Amino acid sequence: MNYFSQNNDYSCLVAVSSAHTIDVRNLHKRYKNGVWGNKNITFFANPGEIMAFLGPNGAGKTTLVRQMTTELIPTSGRIYILGNDAVDNPRLAKSALGIVPQDVDLFDYLTVHQHLRIFAKLRGLRGKAANMRASELLGDLGLDKYSHTEIKKLSGGLKRRLLIGIAALANPPIMILDEPTTGLDPESRKDVWEFLKVYRNNGSTVVLTTHYMEEAEELSDRVGIIKEGEFLALDTITQLRSDYGYEYKITFKEGLPNNTNILYGSDYTQLVQRVTNRGISEFSIAQTSLEDIYLDLMNRPKVDE
Amino acid sequence: MDLDSGKFVRDVITVLEMKLLFLVRGWYWYLIRAIVMPLGIFFWLRAVAPDDPSVVRRVLSGALIFSVSLMTANMLSQQLLLDRFLGRLKLVITMPVSKAAYALGILAFATIQAVPVVILLLMVARMASVEFSLHWEFVPLILAVLLTMAGITLIIVSYSPSIEIGGIASNLFGVGLIVMSPVFFSMDRAPLIFQWLGLVSPMRFASDGIMKVLSGQNGIWLEFLIVLGFAISTLILGLWKLRWRDN
Numbered sequence: 001m002n003y004f005s006q007n008n009d010y011s012c013l014v015a016v017s018s019a020h021t022i023d024v025r026n027l028h029k030r031y032k033n034g035v036w037g038n039k040n041i042t043f044f045a046n047p048g049e050i051m052a053f054l055g056p057n058g059a060g061k062t063t064l065v066r067q068m069t070t071e072l073i074p075t076s077g078r079i080y081i082l083g084n085d086a087v088d089n090p091r092l093a094k095s096a097l098g099i100v101p102q103d104v105d106l107f108d109y110l111t112v113h114q115h116l117r118i119f120a121k122l123r124g125l126r127g128k129a130a131n132m133r134a135s136e137l138l139g140d141l142g143l144d145k146y147s148h149t150e151i152k153k154l155s156g157g158l159k160r161r162l163l164i165g166i167a168a169l170a171n172p173p174i175m176i177l178d179e180p181t182t183g184l185d186p187e188s189r190k191d192v193w194e195f196l197k198v199y200r201n202n203g204s205t206v207v208l209t210t211h212y213m214e215e216a217e218e219l220s221d222r223v224g225i226i227k228e229g230e231f232l233a234l235d236t237i238t239q240l241r242s243d244y245g246y247e248y249k250i251t252f253k254e255g256l257p258n259n260t261n262i263l264y265g266s267d268y269t270q271l272v273q274r275v276t277n278r279g280i281s282e283f284s285i286a287q288t289s290l291e292d293i294y295l296d297l298m299n300r301p302k303v304d305e
Numbered sequence: 306m307d308l309d310s311g312k313f314v315r316d317v318i319t320v321l322e323m324k325l326l327f328l329v330r331g332w333y334w335y336l337i338r339a340i341v342m343p344l345g346i347f348f349w350l351r352a353v354a355p356d357d358p359s360v361v362r363r364v365l366s367g368a369l370i371f372s373v374s375l376m377t378a379n380m381l382s383q384q385l386l387l388d389r390f391l392g393r394l395k396l397v398i399t400m401p402v403s404k405a406a407y408a409l410g411i412l413a414f415a416t417i418q419a420v421p422v423v424i425l426l427l428m429v430a431r432m433a434s435v436e437f438s439l440h441w442e443f444v445p446l447i448l449a450v451l452l453t454m455a456g457i458t459l460i461i462v463s464y465s466p467s468i469e470i471g472g473i474a475s476n477l478f479g480v481g482l483i484v485m486s487p488v489f490f491s492m493d494r495a496p497l498i499f500q501w502l503g504l505v506s507p508m509r510f511a512s513d514g515i516m517k518v519l520s521g522q523n524g525i526w527l528e529f530l531i532v533l534g535f536a537i538s539t540l541i542l543g544l545w546k547l548r549w550r551d552n
Contacts, residue, residue: 032552071398072551090550091401099399105392109327121319122400124312167399 020044020080021174021205022068027077029063029229037063038229041077047173050196050206052216054294055226061209062102063229065178068207069099081174095124098167100160102178102209108152112143112162115151116169123170133169141165141195157188164195175199177208181215193219213291223290225297232297237290242266246293250275252283264288264296316402320410321417324384328418335380339422343372344429350489351433358436359520365430365437366515367489370450370508371480372422377454378479381415385462386471389548404549408459412540415455416448423447438521446518446525449532450511454479456539463546488512507535 022045029037038060045051053061066072068079070090079086079093086093106115116134125133138144141161146154154162160180167175175196181189196206196219210216216223217237224234233240241247247266252275254261265271268285275283328335347368354360388394397407430437458475465471486506487495491513495503503509514528 066551069399070550071395091403094399095401097399101392101395101399103392104395104399106396107323107327107393109330110323114326118319118323119396119400121322122316122397122402124401126315163396166396 019046021047021082022207023078023080023083024068025078025080027064027067027079028075029060029067029072030075036229038067038074040230043224043231043234045174045205045207047205048200048203049221050200050208050219051222051224052220053207053209053224053226054211054213054216054290055209056298059226060229061226062178064226065176065207065209066101069097069101069176070094071101095170096173098169098172098175100163100167100175100177100180102182104163106151106159106162109150111148111150112154113138113147115162116165119166120169125170137165137169142191157184157191160184160188161191161195164192168195168199172204174205174207177206179209179211181210181212189215213289213294217290225294227298232300233293237293240290240293241288244293244296246288246296248285249288249292250283250285252280254278254280262292264292313403313406316406317409317413320397320402320407321413324411324414325417327384328414335418336421336425338379339372339376339418340425342375343368343422343426346371346489347426347430348433361435362437362519363491363512363516364489365426365435366512366519367483369423369426369447369515370488370511371483372426373419373447373451374454374479374483374508376419376422377415377451378458378475380418381411381455381458382462382472382475384414385411385458386465386468386475389462389465390468390471398549404547405544408540408544408547412452412455416451419447419451437519440518440523442523442525442529443515443518446511446514446529446532449529449536450508452536453507453511453532453539456536456541456543457482459543460539460546463543463548482506483508486512491516507532 022043024041024043027038027041031037041064053064055061063072067074068081068086070086070093074087081093082096084092084096110118113134116137117130120130120133121127138147141164143158143161143165146158151159151162164177164180167177177196180196181192184192193215196208200206200221206219208219220237222234222236223240225232233244235243246264248264248268248271250263250265250271252261253259263271263274265274272283272285347364350364350367351361354364388397394407427439457478461474461478462471465474485499485502486508487499487503488508489512492500492503492509510528510531514525514532517523517525517528
């Protein structure tokens with residue numbers, strides 16, 4: 001399937017030369033009630049990359065994404081989208097972004113084709129080009145047979161596919177999605193993953209927030225773990241394992257019945273030795289998952305600098 | 306990507322197109338809803354009022370303003386509230402579209418809705434042998450009434466905590482303003498409290514202006530400028546309050 005047409009020109013957006021598609025510097029967001037949404041967020045994203053932000057509810061993932069999509073104004077710090085300041089020039093920044101917010105809905109009285117055509121026009125495509133792009137995306141998204149179906153008759157998975165299609169209308173170099181697969185069945189979730197991988201493989205940057213470990217593991221090139229508005233970690237999963245000594249985990253029972261213990265380590269042999277030295281002969285050893293890293297980071301006490 | 310040249314105008318037209326597609330389904334119901342109450346009031350008041358052409362024209366003037374206000378308060382508030390609280394406005398905001406383009410598209414939608422209602426009411430009045438004249442000054446004045454009501458609706462919707470309260474508040478204000486302003490009757494016949502309200506109500510000035518037009522008089526510029534002043538103020542405030550970016 002081809003998710004991209006040939007006509008995309010974002011040259012008007014590059015005012016400052018930058019290798020990064022997204023550049024966030026010292027971002028802070030404090031709400032009017034005094035609560036900190038984000039603190040000291042600094043990171044960048046590259047072309048042809050998927051970044052996933054993981055964190056519990058209220059961690060600050062959506063706050064971060066809303067600032068990147070210009071919906072929320074930061075308290076301080078800067079956000080550059082293709083080198084252009086998103087805080088001062090939100091419309092210019094949005095023209096390079098394909099956005100799928102969390103709590104968004106479609107117009108229930110419009111059909112699938114009408115959505116794509118109208119939003120293509122709002123994207124800047126004119127008349128026939130908007131129509132053509134809408135028809136093209138219908139095929140790419142597998143929504144051909146729903147072209148003239150009203151939105152209220154579509155399933156959640158199909159609606160989500162359409163939302164992603166709307167975000168992808170002008171082949172934006174950056175896609176930002178806030179929990180794109182929440183509430184979807186496994187098959188629909190896999191469909192969304194495939195779409196996002198194709199965008200990434202074609203050179204786009206994809207940033208998403210998620211609760212699902214397997215989604216972050218399956219999709220992301222880099223993972224950011226957020227807690228209380230700050231990044232606890234931001235790197236590839238392989239590097240996170242190495243940095244935090246989480247390459248392997250060994251699981252065994254000791255002491256009270258059903259008392260399961262877990263030890264982490266970077267050296268396979270050493271880990272096995274540590275357990276066998278305790279007289280334990282039954283254990284299982286495996287490479288750590290992202291969930292292990294996440295849970296341990298979440299449960300670590302905060303160290304004030 | 307062409308952001309500036311002509312895109313603003315195209316965005317206004319696209320938002321209008323989006324809203325007109327809503328109207329295409331069941332447009333007759335909206336027309337019926339907008340015309341029934343004003344027509345009912347027109348015939349009822351005509352039946353109880355003295356058989357004086359100037360009084361009947363006053364009643365017609367009031368019915369015109371009532372129908373435009375009711376249509377605007379109902380339809381516009383419904384669309385804006387649904388857009389805002391169901392997350393549809395958020396979808397529009399993900400596009401490189403300005404707040405002003407969205408608001409103008411909505412206003413154009415409100416204007417187009419009001420046109421058949423006004424025409425129908427005038428046609429019915431003519432068929433009911435009401436004597437009145439019309440000239441072009443009628444158009445900008447009725448437009449100013451619509452824009453005033455649209456601005457008020459924008460403000461109410463922006464402050465509303467929910468769809469239900471927003472709907473109630475819009476209708477209450479829209480209908481209330483008409484009922485409590487000397488619209489169906491002149492200022493000198495109004496109760497004292499209505500006279501005080503009439504001093505600051507744009508609908509009273511609109512009714513006076515329309516009454517003059519229907520009576521064949523020219524020179525309604527004072528009334529038009531006053532109503533236009535209200536329209537500009539409410540629209541500016543409504544646009545300012547419309548949430549586009551959060552702080």
